[in-house]
Amino acid sequence: MSAAPLPLALTLGEPGGIGLDVTLQAYHRHRDLPPFYLLGDADALARRAACLGIEVPIEATEPSAAAGIFARALPVVAVGHPVVGEPGRLVPADAPAVIASIETAVEHVRTGLAAAVVTNPINKHALYGAGFRFPGHTEFLGELARRFGPGPSAGGAWTPIMMLAGPELRTVPVTVHVALAAVPGLLTTDLIVETGRIVAADLAARFGLKTPRLAVGGLNPHAGENGTMGREDDEIVAPAVAALKGLGIDAFGPLPSDTMFHPAARRGYDAALLMYHDQALIPVKTIAFDETVNVTLGLPFVRTSPDHGTALDIAGTGRARPDSLVAALRMAARMAAADAAGSPAGAAA
Ligand SMILES: NC(=O)c1ccc[n+]([C@@H]2O[C@H](COP(=O)([O-])OP(=O)(O)OC[C@H]3O[C@@H](n4cnc5c(N)ncnc54)[C@H](O)[C@@H]3O)[C@@H](O)[C@H]2O)c1
Ligand SMILES: N[C@H](C(=O)O)[C@H](O)COP(=O)(O)O
Structure with missing residues (x-):
């Protein structure tokens, strides 16, 4: 029994x-x-x-x-x-x-x-x-x-790690409850790698996704447009994506954050890592406010x-x-x- x-x-x-x-x-x-x-x-x-x-x-x-x-x-x-x-x-x-x-x-x-x-x-x-x-x-x-x-x-x-999980989209803010002005100073390659590592591990252990695909969004418009709209994407985010790949995690990016949430794009990943709170929470709450869950990983x-x-x-x-x-x-x-x-x-x- x-x-x-x-x-x-x-x-x-x-x-x-x-x-x-x-x-x-x-x-x-x-x-x-x-x-x-x-x-x-x-x-x-x-x-x-x-x-x-x-x-x-x-x-x-x-x-x-x-x-x-x-x-x-x-x-x-x-x-x-x-x-x-x-x-x-x-x-x-x-x-x-x-x-x-x-x-x-x-x-x-x-x-x-x-x-x-x-x-x-x-x-x-x-x-x-x-x-x-x-x-x-x-x-x-x-x-x-x-x-x-x-x-x-x-x-x-x-x-x-905060993750918002809806029926069609999971998003993770790398920085969370901080003023927007503080975000560039808080973003580090290590922080993004540690976040991605925990997300990948928990999606495998607790969500049944053996090799989760992680899309990483850029901080700046057009992910920096080759450094002409900010250097963080090339100097901080891209090295983090490379490091995650080096850990055997299926990560890709930095992607322009404005175009990674349309339906076809969403089918290409299991979770999206975004650099600040509203980048991550606006899309998921807009798509499915009544069904989305805030889950703490790690x-x-x-x-x-x-x-x-x-x-x-x-x-x-x-x-x-x-x-x-x-x-x-x-x-x-x-x-x-x-x-x-x-x-x-x-x-x-
Ligand atoms: N998990 C948490 O503890 C948590 C999460 C988000 C916001 N907050 C806090 O809540 C407070 C209010 O935040 P806010 O105004 O940004 O967001 P909110 O979600 O409380 O409200 C936003 C809008 O959505 C409506 N709404 C919210 N939940 C609803 C539901 N279940 N059914 C129907 N309509 C609903 C509200 O009436 C409001 O118009 C803030 O202090 C914020 O810090 C706490
Ligand atoms: N940022 C969250 C949201 O808007 O849904 C919220 O404030 C809850 O955060 P905690 O789960 O850390 O309380």
């Missing part, structure tokens, strides 16, 4: 945003989801369900009982902080619960209570007053990963998230679509199964 699958640990996210809405709607509308529990406050979730006018049975519980409860009620595991969760408003008193839910989710995976971490969106600015010092989940999770033991990077660090555990943000403008209105969260829950379950099996399981979106 095989054991019941471990549940996924879903974090609270910003309680003034749509995280609670999409959590409730996902459970309400989809009967075939992998079992998950919300790390938060059952009362706040019940208040949001009433606000949305939907009936969702909610049960406060412990992680070990969550999978058994899931068929009859949405399990909620308390994080030890009450939550106000007023739709459309950031309440400073809610920040400790938001941070605690992320830490607790990672701890539950580390201690074998949960299979993977799925995060609801946060408002980073709202957390800074409570001591949060990271640009986003990605960097915070990289730090929390140290609890699993030393990572492969310098000083025992883990290198978390960690000793699985983390996925919907691609959207807190959307304070529509919280509590019933207009938030749960599709991206549903995709994130399903992808997390597939990736965790691949990790558990120690072999590729094909977690493609």
Whole structure:
């Protein structure tokens, strides 16, 4: 007899945003989801369900009982902080619960209570007053990963890599939450090579792509047009592509970033590496905003998230679509199964 699958640990996210809405709607509308529990406050979730006018049975519980409860009620595991969760408003008193839910989710995976971490969106600015010092989940999770033991990077660090994965396109920003003006100074050949190496390794191990093809986009218009529109593409990006090839990775570029996302071009690669946040996130969110998943590669555990943000403008209105969260829950379950099996399981979106 095989054991019941471990549940996924879903974090609270910003309680003034749509995280609670999409959590409730996902459970309400989809009967075939992998079992998950919300790390938060059952009362706040019940208040949001009433606000949305939907009936969702909610049960406060412990992680070990969550999978058994899931068929009859949405399990909620308390994080030890009450939550106000007023739709459309950031309440400073809610920040400790938001941070605690992320830490607790990672701890539950580390201690074998949960299979993977799925995060609801946060408002980073709202957390800074409570001591949060990271640009986003990605960097915070990289730090929390140290609890699993030393990572492969310098000083025992883990290198978390952001990938946005949709049904037709996967993109990776090489630099992430930094001002555009800082990007040229941060781009190095080593950074691109390390990013490409982790992407190729995780696509093979966790997405069932044995020899993933990586398209590398240039920084400047027309990938620098032979150096006449900036030298970074020739001096930093091209050597990184050559180094990735030297590692046996099927990488090519630098490509002009404006013409690498049309349908025929997309069929030529499994993931695209782009030099900064908006180069990577605009195409994938434009093509499939409702189905794309934000996944963190390079960690000793699985983390996925919907691609959207807190959307304070529509919280509590019933207009938030749960599709991206549903995709994130399903992808997390597939990736965790691949990790558990120690072999590729094909977690493609
Ligand atoms: N994973 C995360 O924690 C994460 C991801 C992205 C943005 N954010 C944060 O979210 C905040 C708001 O960011 P933003 O305004 O750029 O993006 P957003 O995704 O919150 O909203 C952009 C637009 O899309 C709409 N929208 C978003 N999700 C939707 C859904 N599920 N259904 C229907 N409509 C939806 C919103 O109403 C808004 O009009 C920022 O503080 C940002 O840092 C967090
Ligand atoms: N850049 C991400 C996006 O726009 O989807 C987002 O801010 C989430 O980042 P984290 O997963 O690091 O919180």
